[in-house]
Amino acid sequence: MNRVILFNKPYGVLSQFTDKGTAGSPRPTLSAYIDEPGFYPAGRLDRDSEGLMVLTDQGALQARIAHPKYKRPKGYLVQVEGTPSDAQLAALRKGVTLKDGPTKPAEVRKIDPPASLWERDPPVRFRKTVPDAWLEITIREGRNRQVRRMTAHVGLPTLRLIRISIGDWHLGGLQPGAWRWSTEAGR
Numbered sequence: 001m002n003r004v005i006l007f008n009k010p011y012g013v014l015s016q017f018t019d020k021g022t023a024g025s026p027r028p029t030l031s032a033y034i035d036e037p038g039f040y041p042a043g044r045l046d047r048d049s050e051g052l053m054v055l056t057d058q059g060a061l062q063a064r065i066a067h068p069k070y071k072r073p074k075g076y077l078v079q080v081e082g083t084p085s086d087a088q089l090a091a092l093r094k095g096v097t098l099k100d101g102p103t104k105p106a107e108v109r110k111i112d113p114p115a116s117l118w119e120r121d122p123p124v125r126f127r128k129t130v131p132d133a134w135l136e137i138t139i140r141e142g143r144n145r146q147v148r149r150m151t152a153h154v155g156l157p158t159l160r161l162i163r164i165s166i167g168d169w170h171l172g173g174l175q176p177g178a179w180r181w182s183t184e185a186g187r
Contacts, residue, residue, distance in 0.1 A: 004182035005039055005055040008174040011120050015044045015053060030055075033177050042066045043166070046145060050120065051076070051163035052171040053068060054182075065166065071140040075165035076147055077114055078135045079155035084110055088154040092137070096153045098142060103150060107138040117162070118176055124159045132159060 007030070009015060017031045017040075030041065030053075038057040042065035045053055057061050064070055073142060092108045111134050133156075137147055148158045164171045 001172075002056060002058050002061045002120055004061070005034065005036065005172070005179050006169055006182050007034060007053045007055060007179040008171060008176050009045050009050060009053045010176040011050050011122075012047060014033060014047055014061075015041050034179055043142060045163055046148075046161075049161040049163065050176065051161075052166055052169065052174075053163075054166050054169055066142065068141045072167040073137045073138050073140050073165070074142065074163060075136065076149060077111075077117070077160075077164055078137050078158055079113075079132055079149060079160035080135060080151050081130055082156050083131050083157055084133055084135065084156055089135075090157060091154045092150055096150055098146075098149050098153060103143070103146065104139070104141055106150065107136075107141045109136050110134070111136050116173075119161060138165075162177075 009030075010028075013028045013032070015030065015093060017029055019026045019029050027047070034055065035058070036057075039055040040056045040057070040062060042056055042062040045051065054065055056065070089110065091110050092106050095103045095105045097103075113134050135151075137150075139146060143149075147161060151158045162171075174180060
């Protein structure tokens with residue numbers, strides 16, 4: 001039986017259980033939040049991104065969740081700097097060409113600022129003279145920092161990125177640093 005943990009990764013936490021980075025003060029890792037032996041993340045989420053991570057103790061399921069060939073949709077709330085134009089949104093929907101090649105088309109829509117979103121620590125920088133906006137973006141690949149690179153490519157740098165879904169798994173009301181066992185199939 002597949003056992004799955006859904007975790008809301010806070011900003012600044014590494015998506016691994018140990019910090020193999022530079023010497024000095026260790027950075028926070030998953031081990032500060034999850035004490036279940038044998039579980040490993042299915043995919044990564046950048047240190048400066050927040051939101052849903054799926055962990056499992058089954059290697060085959062881990063591969064099916066993380067590998068791009070399964071085209072599992074991943075949904076994000078993205079706060080961008082600037083006011084998105086129709087042309088910028090259309091470019092993201094069509095797919096953009098990054099240094100590592102063209103991206104697949106993304107589902108993109110402009111949304112109102114999420115009402116029930118937690119505060120980030122540290123807060124996103126605020127500048128009175130530069131507007132920002134929120135987008136909901138769904139991709140079906142998983143390149144390194146892909147959403148950030150896509151929005152920057154069209155002139156909308158990402159200020160905050162929160163993954164809200166992977167396949168059928170959803171963040172729901174899970175608070176930062178909290179986790180729960182999944183009761184969903186997660187196809």
